[in-house]
Amino acid sequence: MKAPSLPSAPRSRFALPAEHNGCLNDTEREMLRANTERLLSPPTAPYAEDAMVEVVREFVERVPGFKLETDRYQNLLVTWKGVGRKPAGPGLAYSAHLDHPGFLYLGTRGGKRTARFHGGVPESYFVGSRVRFYDGKSFEPCATARIKSTSRDKDKLILAHLDDFVGKAKSDMFGMWDLTPGSLSGTRFRARVCDDLIGAAALLTTLELLAKARHKAPVLGIFTRAEETGFIGCQGLLRSKALTKKWSVIGLECSPKRSTAKVGEGPVIRVGDAGTIFEPSITHLLQEVAADLTRKHPDFEFQRALMDGGRCESSAYNLWDVPAGGLCLALGNYHNCAPNGSIAPEYVDWRDFEGLVALMLGAAKRWRSGAPSGKMRAGLDRIWKRERERLEVSARRIRSRASGRRPN
Numbered sequence: 001m002k003a004p005s006l007p008s009a010p011r012s013r014f015a016l017p018a019e020h021n022g023c024l025n026d027t028e029r030e031m032l033r034a035n036t037e038r039l040l041s042p043p044t045a046p047y048a049e050d051a052m053v054e055v056v057r058e059f060v061e062r063v064p065g066f067k068l069e070t071d072r073y074q075n076l077l078v079t080w081k082g083v084g085r086k087p088a089g090p091g092l093a094y095s096a097h098l099d100h101p102g103f104l105y106l107g108t109r110g111g112k113r114t115a116r117f118h119g120g121v122p123e124s125y126f127v128g129s130r131v132r133f134y135d136g137k138s139f140e141p142c143a144t145a146r147i148k149s150t151s152r153d154k155d156k157l158i159l160a161h162l163d164d165f166v167g168k169a170k171s172d173m174f175g176m177w178d179l180t181p182g183s184l185s186g187t188r189f190r191a192r193v194c195d196d197l198i199g200a201a202a203l204l205t206t207l208e209l210l211a212k213a214r215h216k217a218p219v220l221g222i223f224t225r226a227e228e229t230g231f232i233g234c235q236g237l238l239r240s241k242a243l244t245k246k247w248s249v250i251g252l253e254c255s256p257k258r259s260t261a262k263v264g265e266g267p268v269i270r271v272g273d274a275g276t277i278f279e280p281s282i283t284h285l286l287q288e289v290a291a292d293l294t295r296k297h298p299d300f301e302f303q304r305a306l307m308d309g310g311r312c313e314s315s316a317y318n319l320w321d322v323p324a325g326g327l328c329l330a331l332g333n334y335h336n337c338a339p340n341g342s343i344a345p346e347y348v349d350w351r352d353f354e355g356l357v358a359l360m361l362g363a364a365k366r367w368r369s370g371a372p373s374g375k376m377r378a379g380l381d382r383i384w385k386r387e388r389e390r391l392e393v394s395a396r397r398i399r400s401r402a403s404g405r406r407p408n
Contacts (some may be wrong), residue, residue, distance in 0.1 A: 001225050003250060003323050006141055006142075006143070006144055006166055006167050007144050009132065009178070010178065010180040010181075011180060011183070012041065012180050012181040012182045012183055013183045013184055014033060014036060014037040014038075014040075014041075014182050014184070015033070015184045016029055016030065016033050016184075017184060017186060017187045017350050017351075019186075019187055019351065020299075020349055020351060020354055021297060021299040021300045021301070021351050021353055021354060021355055021358075022297045022298075022299050022300070022302055023293060023297050023354055023357075024354050024357060024358060025359035027206075027363060027381070028209060028233045028334075028357075029126075029354060030181040031205055031208060031209070032201065032202070032205045032353070032354065032357060034408060035127070035201045035204045035205045036182065036198070036201040037182065037184070037198075037203075037396075038055050038058075038059075038204075039052065039055050039197045039201050039204070040181050040182045040191055040193060040201070041181050041182070042054075042055065042139050043101065043102075043132075043134040043139055043141075043174070043176050043198070044097045044098060044099055044100055044101060044102065044176070044193065045087040045101070045102025045103065045104065045105065045118065045174045045175065046101070046102060046118040046119060046223065046225075046226045046227075046228050046229050046232075047097075047099075047118065047174075047225070047226055047229075048084070048100050048102070048104065048174035048258045049098040049197070049225045049226075050136065050139070050278070051139045051215060052098035052197070052200070052223070053076065053098070053217075053223075053225075056068075056076050056078065056098075056200075056204070056223050057076075059078075059207075059208075060078060060326075061190075061205055063207070063211055064211070065080060065081070065211045066078050066079065066080055066207070066211065067081065068257045068261040069242075070133055070140075071237050071242035071405050072236070072240055073225065073233055073236035073237065073240070074225060075222065075223065075224045075225055075234070075236065075237045075242070076221075076222070076223040076231050077205060077220060077221070077222055077242070077243070078212055078220070078221040078222075078223070078336070079218065079219075079220050079221075080207060080211060080215060080218060080219045080220075081214050081218055082194075082215060082217045082218040082219070083214050083215070083216055084217065085325075086217070086218060086377050088324065088349075088358055089368075090218050090222070090247055090248040090366075091217065091218045091219065091220065091244070091245040091246060091247055091248070092217070092218075092247070092248060092250070092363065092364055092367040093174050093220035093221070093222055093234070093243075093249045093250070094195075094206065094219070094220070094221055094222065094250050094251075094252055094313075094360060095220075095223075095224060095234075095250070095251050095252060095313055095317070095324075096196050096199035096200040096203045096222070096223060096224070096226065096251075096252040096253075096311065097199075097200070097203070097219075097223070097224045097225065097226075097227035097228075097233065097234070098196075098197070098198045098200060098223050098224055098225055098229055099225060099228050099233075099312060100119070100176070100192075100193040100196070100197070101117070101118065101119020101120060101121050101228050101335050101336070102116040102117070102118060102119065102172050102174060102175055102176050102177075103116065103117055103118075103133070103160060103175035103176070104116050104118065104129055104172060104173075104175075104363050105112065105133060105169065105170070105171070105172075105173035105174065105175065106159075107171065108168065109159075109322070112148075112158065112162070112237035113145065113162040113163075113165050113169065114159050114161055114162065115133075115145075115159070115160045115162065116153065116157055116158070116159055116160075116364045117157060117159075117313055118157065118174075118226075118228060118229050118266065119156040119228035119229065119335065120228065120310075120335055121158075121335050121336065122178070122337065122338060123150055123158055124341065125336075125337055125341065125343055126158065126160055127147055127150065127151045127192030128146065128345040129146070129147050129151060129342075130144065130145070130146050130147075130177070130178040131145050131146075131147065131160070131162070131176070131177060131178060132134075132144050132175060132176060132178040133145065133167065133170075133173040133174065133175040134173060134174055134175065134176070135172070135173065136170070136173065136174060137172065137184070140178045140399065141167075141175065141232055142167050142168050142170060142173060142189050142408065143162060143165060143166060143167025143168060143169060143170075144164075144165075144166050144167060144178060144197075145162035145163065145165040145166070145175075146162065146163055147160045147161070148162060148163040149161045149397040152224065154357060157225050158204030160169050168356075171236045172187060173348070174403075175302075176192055176193075176340055177192055177336050177343050179191075179192035179336065179344070179345045180192060181193075183237075183345070184350065185351050187351050188263075188264075188349060188350070189346055189347060189348055189349070189350050189353065190345035190346070191345055191346060191347075192336065192345055192346070193346065194254045194331055194346040194347065194359065195253065195254035195255075195335065195346060196227065196252065196253055196254055197332065197333060198254050198329060198348060198353060198364065199252030199253055199254065199328075199329075200252075202221060202252060202353065202356050202360060202364075203221050203223070203252060203360075204221070205357050206221075206357055206360040206364065207219065207221050209361060210361070210364055210398065211395050215365075216220040216259070216366060217367060219364055220247055222249070224237060224238070224242070224313065227313060229320075231305050231311075233271045233314045234313045234314060234317070238317070238320040238322070240318060243322065243390055245321075245322070245400050246355075247322065248282065248322065248323040248324065248325075249314065249317045249322055249323070249324040249325075250282060250286075250324070250325050250326065250327055250360075250363065251270075251312055251313050251314035251324055251325070252306075252326075252327055252328065252356075252360075253270070253306040253311070253326065253327075253328040253329075254311065254328060254330075254334075254346065254348060255268070255270065255273075255309055255310065255311075255327045255328040255331055255334075256307070256309030256331055256334040257309075257330040257331060257332055257334075258305060258307065258309065260302045260303070260305040260332070261291060261307060261330045261331055261348050262303070263329075263330045263347065263348060264298070264330075264349040264351070264352065264353070265301055265303055265330070265332070266301030266303050266351075266352055266355050267302055267303070267327060267328070267329055267352050267356040267359055268302070268303045268304070268305055268307060268327065268328045268329065268330055269286045269287060269290060269302060269304040269305075269325075269326075269327060269359075270305065270306075270307045270312075270314070270325070270326030270328045271283055271304060271305065271306050271326075272306050272307070272308070272326075273306075273307055273308060273310065273311045273312050273314065273315055273326070274308040274309065274310055275315045276314075276315040276318055276319075277306075277312045277313075278314050278318065278324055278325045278326050279318065279323040279324055279325050281323070282323065282324070282325030282406075283304075283325050283393075285325075285363060285366060285367070286325060286327065286359065286363060287304065287366075288366065289359055289362035289366055290302040290304075290359060290362075292362065293358055293359065293362060294399070297358075299333070300345070300355055300358065301355070302355065302359070303330070307326075307328055309334065310334075311322045312326065312328075314326045314334060327356060327359060327360065329348045329349075329356060330348070330349075330352065331346055331347070331348055332346065332347040332348070333345060333347060333359040334346065334347045338372050352408065394396060
């Protein structure tokens with residue numbers, strides 16, 4: 001008997017909206033769209049980022065001028081060497097992760113087909129939701145299922161017990177929520193993964209545009225694995241000392257929207273996360289770049305906020321003494337969790353996305369070892385020149401008064 005065919009996958013539509021903020025030209029916008037489609041079309045999950053790694057490797061083969069290195073954990077380091085004098089201080093690195101919360105198939109346990117879940121999704125979202133499983137070698141879909149019930153393993157990870165299973169079970173299968181790879185409506189872009197493949201697509205596009213412009217300074221693109229299970233890939237990179245101290249990092253993320261950071265109101269300069277505050281000098285530089293973009297492009301918007309809906313790899317970099325700042329997009333349906341309790345695509349605003357790339361390009365062009373370009377310091381210098389004499393006069397008065405009170 002012929003095996004039943006898999007249910008049709010949700011459709012995708014990778015397209016450009018007519019509306020944009022003017023920061024990228026038509027060629028640059030199409031480059032961003034193409035890199036987004038390359039990254040978001042294949043599947044990914046923690047410890048199963050193989051397809052994403054292939055996309056980055058193909059990028060290095062396709063675009064001249066880059067050097068690809070990997071650490072022992074297969075985090076990827078893509079370096080643009082620059083065509084000019086090397087900076088005296090740390091160079092600029094951008095970092096994005098290649099995974100998203102997902103499933104690893106375990107086979108049959110206690111008479112039930114079971115998959116273990118890696119990543120942060122409340123257990124209440126699981127029962128009744130549908131999963132699509134993929135072959136670990138070809139990345140092609142090979143099964144679909146519905147989650148009938150859940151339990152926990154010895155490490156307190158969620159075990160999803162499956163029914164309505166259609167397809168061929170394989171030991172190397174991994175799974176994702178059965179949602180669209182990517183679909184645009186107006187300027188709202190929905191996908192089973194925005195966090196953090198949108199950041200990775202912005203990074204690939206920024207590197208490609210810097211290469212096209214023959215950017216003078218070195219820039220490093222870091223693509224990490226297994227972020228969703230506790231920055232495990234990033235920790236491996238830092239613990240193995242594969243990332244040298246000659247770099248400062250700007251972490252890229254999609255972070256849960258906040259009242260102070262909304263979808264559709266521009267990319268977010270992230271001053272910190274739920275755990276730490278980021279490197280102030282990098283934040284200052286990003287603010288200066290954003291202010292310049294606002295003057296040049298009236299439709300460009302940006303936001304500055306403490307995005308405390310979760311933790312991100314910038315905290316890990318800072319804890320290992322690698323100076324790190326942050327940029328992100330405000331994200332709806334974080335980790336596919338819709339407000340009504342159902343599993344749904346994540347979403348961002350495409351204008352915010354293009355603005356993120358513009359900020360990244362501007363930061364690379366302005367980079368001076370992480371320090372602000374001088375506008376803030378120049379402003380303080382002007383005030384100091386005006387007010388210093390008043391400070392000195394009052395200081396002499398206070399010293400005289402204190403001296404007069406001293407006992408003989």
